[in-house]
Amino acid sequence: MAELKQVEIARLAGVSQATVSRVLKGDPQVNEAMRERVLAVVQELGYVPDARAQSLRSQRTRLLGLVVHRAPAALAGDPFFSTLIASIVEQSGRYDYHLCVDTARTARSQRAIYEELLRTRRVDGLILVESETHDKRIERLCREGFPFVLIGRYDPIDAVCSVDNDNIGAAFMATDYLLRTGRQRVAYIGGPAGLTVTRDRLQGYKNALEAHGIGYNPCLIGFSEFNERSAASAMAELLNHSPAPDAVLGLDDRIALGAMREAKRHGVRIPDEIAFIGFNDSPLCNYVEPSLTSVAVDIPALARKATEMLIALIEGREPHPKRQIVPARLVKRESA
Amino acid sequence: MAELKQVEIARLAGVSQATVSRVLKGDPQVNEAMRERVLAVVQELGYVPDARAQSLRSQRTRLLGLVVHRAPAALAGDPFFSTLIASIVEQSGRYDYHLCVDTARTARSQRAIYEELLRTRRVDGLILVESETHDKRIERLCREGFPFVLIGRYDPIDAVCSVDNDNIGAAFMATDYLLRTGRQRVAYIGGPAGLTVTRDRLQGYKNALEAHGIGYNPCLIGFSEFNERSAASAMAELLNHSPAPDAVLGLDDRIALGAMREAKRHGVRIPDEIAFIGFNDSPLCNYVEPSLTSVAVDIPALARKATEMLIALIEGREPHPKRQIVPARLVKRESA
DNA sequence: GCTCCCTCAGAATACGATTTCTATTATAGC
DNA sequence: GCTATAATAGAAATCGTATTCTGAGGGAGC
Secondary structure, eight states, X not given: OTTOOHHHHHHHHTSOHHHHHHHHHTOTTSOHHHHHHHHHHHHHHTOOOOHHHHHHHHTOOOEEEEXXXXXXXXXXXXXXXXXXXXXXXXXXXXXXXXXXXXXXXSHHHHHHHIIIIIITTOSSEXXXXXXXXXXXXXXXXXXXXXXXXXXXXXXTOTTOEEEEEOHHHHHHHHHHHHHHTTOSSEEEEESOTTBHHHHHHHHHHHHHHHHTTOOOOGGGEEEOOSSHHHHHHHHHHHHHSSSOOSEEEESSHHHHHHHHHHHHHTXXXXXXXXXXXXXXXXXXXXXXXXXXXXXXXXXXXXXHHHHHHHHHHHTTOOOSSSEEEEOOEEEOOTTO | XXXXXXXXXXXXXXXXXXXXXXXXXXXXXXXXXXXXXXXXXXXXXXXXXXXXXXXXXXXXXXXXXXXXXXXXXXXXXXXHHHHHHHHHHXXXXXXXXXXXEEEOOSHHHHHHHIIIIIITTOSSEEEEESOBSSOHHHHHHHHHTOOEEEESOOTTOTTOEEEEEOHHHHHHHHHHHHHHTTOOSEEEEESSTTBHHHHHHHHHHHHHHHHTTOOOOGXXXXXXXXXXXXXXXXHHHHHHSSSOOSEEEESSHHHHHHHHHHHHHTTOOTTXXXXXXXXSOOTHHHHBSSOOEEEEOOHHHHHHHHHHHHHHHHTTXXXXXXEEEEOOEEEOOTTO
């Protein structure tokens, strides 16, 4: 059943294999009667071309690679990635592409992913998530001229195509909101310090302070890994200093929630004595008590734009704005 | 740089292309001096074989397909899938396989996935998640003799390889726990009615009732989609009947939490008047108030076993137990 | 009526690796 | 010293499709 090839179809339809290929590719050079004859046989036998042979011949696999720069353990349970992956799959399917997912297993294997996916030509292009401020992977991809799109930003190289959430603007908006609603000592808990997203949101936070004429105080800044425990200890640190913050902007919902729990544990009342805002507007936000105000990142839009840009690159079209920014919005709940 | 082929290596090393291939495949038939000569050139130029050509020639893509039988919207934000995907990627990487993810975009495209991934031989095998009690996809895969493993169960066909969480046992354990701790009217809110997992957990629930000599009451059973709103309305339904339940076992954490919120909204005290238990032990459980008791499903183990079985099937080894069961454990928190 | 061009389909080649087949050389055995 | 047998490497075929090259046939133009 599956050992059908174009030659078989050709034999049964009484034509050459080349003609079968032409019919399937919709080549206009083929006569109507012959086209119908071939299509009838194709339909009847349920023939489908072999993607492996097509890949070799056309030098295209129609496969996109998604490389997540995180160890699997750090990825587990993160609702951001469910949404991202589902959205990219949906979008790439529209263009007849499939998605191959890879993660950084170890530092060593991070390099290996590039060997495996890229050098082997297993995928036609890559979508990268979570870049660092100086990222060797990106430098290398540029050098090799391989099609890729970054979800995030990479300033050092102009030619890099990227789609980013408006992190600076969103952090500004959230901080501004906190300050407008009477908070005086807004703290920021970022993610790992090397990440671009950590830096960008810090920038937005600083911009808002400046707009309100408030000085930047490094004692109100913390960093955390992508887990609750780390966020809680960052929060504990902030609470130890005086003056204690009366608001916290967390890099993502899990970090904000880890911090919020720590504050609760210290007996601080939320939102009366301290406010919290997170990022991603994940399902978590609605369930916690008090419910968490969060910046909704439009993940499907990021995925859609990144996928479209990547496919454009692959197919030789130059994406017009090389850097796109997707706006975010603040979803207000009880915590702030 | 990337236009390196074996012939080029061969030319530079002064050997035939066949020899280069043999060296790279570790063929023992090749003389040591020659092997070193070839490897030196390979190292120097950083040659990596073209996966597309290998796929065609060897009839293997070294790609596994993960097909999730859910629309992207239903997948978004679900921490179960982040963990599942991360675990499968990690495990398949150990065997030099990559992962291609697909979802059911629409009913129509569900069929298309099979055309696209399977008939085109784009992947070597499939991992299916979330089966229905009578599943045409599975019947078809069996007929075609295509290697696949189900995460879940499929009773109608003995030959189906599957790895399942011990749903019956786990639901028994959770229900038994509720009954032992003095609950009298335990309710169950399943997922969509057609899913095997919904049925299995209902079975475990019934078994526990029976073990405690309690009659089965259909008024204590509800069904929900995979979102909070649907769960809340199922819960509202249960609360309308009298006697109202004093405990609820939800099919997953999001469903249990949706139900819990509805109960709160009705002013019922938790866990005093009503207890809640969910499934998956997702990060959510720790954050809500009261924290949610949940059955921890060992997703990495499911992923690991499924991946190993699938690779065995692909490589022609018969997996010894065709059906594996992974035990679950109850993580007790405040809600029950 | 002849040439020219156009349309269309078959033959042949290419994609880059793996593997079978074949040939060469060296070694052993007598 | 001659044949039989390994050991080893090159030549050639193969995987299934896409595409270029080639040629056959028909219609238009003079």
